[in-house]
Amino acid sequence: MIKKEMITILGSGLSGMGAIKLAIKKNISVYLSDHSVISDDVKEFLLKNNIKFEENGHNWDKISSSKEIIISPGISSNKVIENIPLFNKKNIISEIEFASRFTNSFLIAVTGSNGKTTTSYLIYHILKSSGFNVGIAGNMGKSFSESISDSQFEYYVLEVSSFQLDDIVKFKPDISIITNISEDHLDRYNYSFSNYISSKFRITKNQTSDNTLILNGKCENSINFLKDLKIKSQLIIINKNKINNEKSDMIFLKENKINSTINNNYLMMNINNLSIQGNHNIQNSMAAICVAQLLNISNESIKDSLRSFKNIPHRLEHFLTIQKVKYINDSKATNVNAVYYALESVKTPIIWIIGGVDKGNDYSDLIPFIKNKVKAIICLGKDNSKPIEFFSNHCDLIVSTNNMKDAVKTAYEFAKQNDTVLLSPACASFDLFKNFEDRGDQFKEEVRKL
Structure with missing residues (x-):
């Protein structure tokens, strides 16, 4: 007992x-x-x-x-x-709820279907480079609880998942960010997208008017859900006209320049100066700018940090070019929306490696990219029947493989100068690999052997 x-x-x-x-x-x-x-x-x-x-x-x-x-x-x-x-279900709590009881630190929490890890690290990099006593934890390498156990920081940047938010009680971030919301993990939410969105917005559950919520105005799912939701926190929407109780501060993209007036501090930065490129990373960078300006970090420090930031592994990681063929490791792309961003960002012909444990994916939004950019599809998984059946009408060259060595070897044979081999699987990794990191590491190892 x-x-x-x-x-x-x-x-x-x-x-x-x-x-x-x-x-x-x-x-x-x-x-x-x-x-x-x-x-x-x-x-x-x-x-x-x-x-x-x-x-x-x-x-x-x-x-x-x-x-x-x-x-x-x-x-x-x-x-x-x-x-x-x-x-009593109220006595079933998540680890982040438990950890939050033992700190008075300033909490910056980031959630979303895609981009939350990159955004978290961008914020951490800016704060750390600006001299803040800051830690990073959550739904990545180190848990919030372990970080608090090891050392107390004045500021924490936390990546939090919907699963962690489901069982919070008093967890209250000072600044919350929802990067975007697209269909994912629906098996956990009775296959209800609305339930999944509600879970993400629990990040605002305990926020007050002294706290801030940052949303991506380009995410229609977030904006539409917000219309029927009463939140107490101050609201900043990236690339969106003023609505509800949104702060008068604005941040938007115009003529390839990020413009921000957060905290009455005007900042302008050319997107070509960002160290990580792609439309999704522009949105991630803008969210990080919001946080930095709310914390009164100087424009010079913000720009320097965004120029010097190094992307984290397995997220559109450009790691090798062999015989003028680029190899990109995007193993973290475990849903269709993440792959959409990846295909959108690559400007050269693509040999695309896809596959794994399908989570009920609808690949329809990817069809224009398949027709216009993808010259070959390599399916990598124990069961490749779904992607082969779906994409066979849109791509003439589709191959099925069940191990990374064969997938990379086939991609190498298909690729010509100025092509890109892109591992962006759209699926979970657990059929053939320990996790997405293992999948990405095996991809890089096989590419190095070429």
């Missing part, structure tokens, strides 16, 4: 272990439960710190006596309630 004051943590991944480390530091009794095998190094840590645990399944009767349950992003609170229906 678990003690009444004990917290149960579900999942021994980065999120769960971060929560455990923070709980240990705060002298909070915890119990770990994982439906899979717990790795040896995690077990060693748990035993060293006298943390009780179970693996290969959840003992729901035991877990039901917990004071609270902290769930990892991959676990739905609805699943928990299905197994222990009498448990």
Whole structure:
């Protein structure tokens, strides 16, 4: 039996272990439960710190006596309630909710279907380069809880997913950003796009008039949802006319120049001076500019940071050119919208590598790019039937492969001078790879062997 004051943590991944480390530091009794095998190094840590645990399944009767349950992003609170229906759902919380209880830092939270990692790192880079005591955490390499456990920063840039936002209670960012919203993870939301959008907008749940929400005016899904939503936070919309309680500050693109008047500070920057190119990265950069100007960072520092920023791996990563053929690793593109941005940004003929675990994708929006830019499609997955069936009417050259070596070799054979080989899969990676990072790393390794 678990003690009444004990917290149960579900999942021994980065999120769960971060929560455990923070709980240990705060002298909070915890119990770990994982439906899979717990790795040896995690077990060693748990035993060293006298943390009780179970693996290969959840003992729901035991877990039901917990004071609270902290769930990892991959676990739905609805699943928990299905197994222990009498448990108070308000006491099922996400790891970011738990972490937020132990900091008074200024929180900048970024969510969205695409671009949230790049935007988070852009903001972090600007703040760090400007001398801010800032950390970055969340839905990437290091959890919010572990970061707080290791060191306290005055400012945090947090990448947060819809899964993490589903189970917040009091989590309140000082600045929230929704980069864009497109169909993704619908299997988690009863295949309701509206439910998914609602989840993203939970980032505003606890914000007040002292806080700010930044939205992408080019995202019709966000703007349309906003019309029926009452929010208390101040509103800044990138590339959009003033609506509702939007601040008089404006930020927009005109004649290839970003113009911003945030905080009555006029900034102009030519988009050709941005270190990362493409329409989507212009939007990401504009969101970062909004945050920087809200924090009164000088225009010079903002521009210098945007010029010096280095893109993170697996996001339109231009990493090699061989015999005048560019090879781009965009393994993080796990949905159609992300691939749309990738195909849009490439200006040369494309050999496109697509495939993996399809999440109910509708590829219709990609057809114009396939007809006008893509000269060959290489499907990479255990089951390539859907992309082959869909694109066979729009591309004459389609090949099926089931390993990265063959996919890269085939792309090399198809490519001519001034072509681009683009890995932008539109699908999850778990059929053939550990994760999208593993997929991207294998792509780069095979390209280096050419």
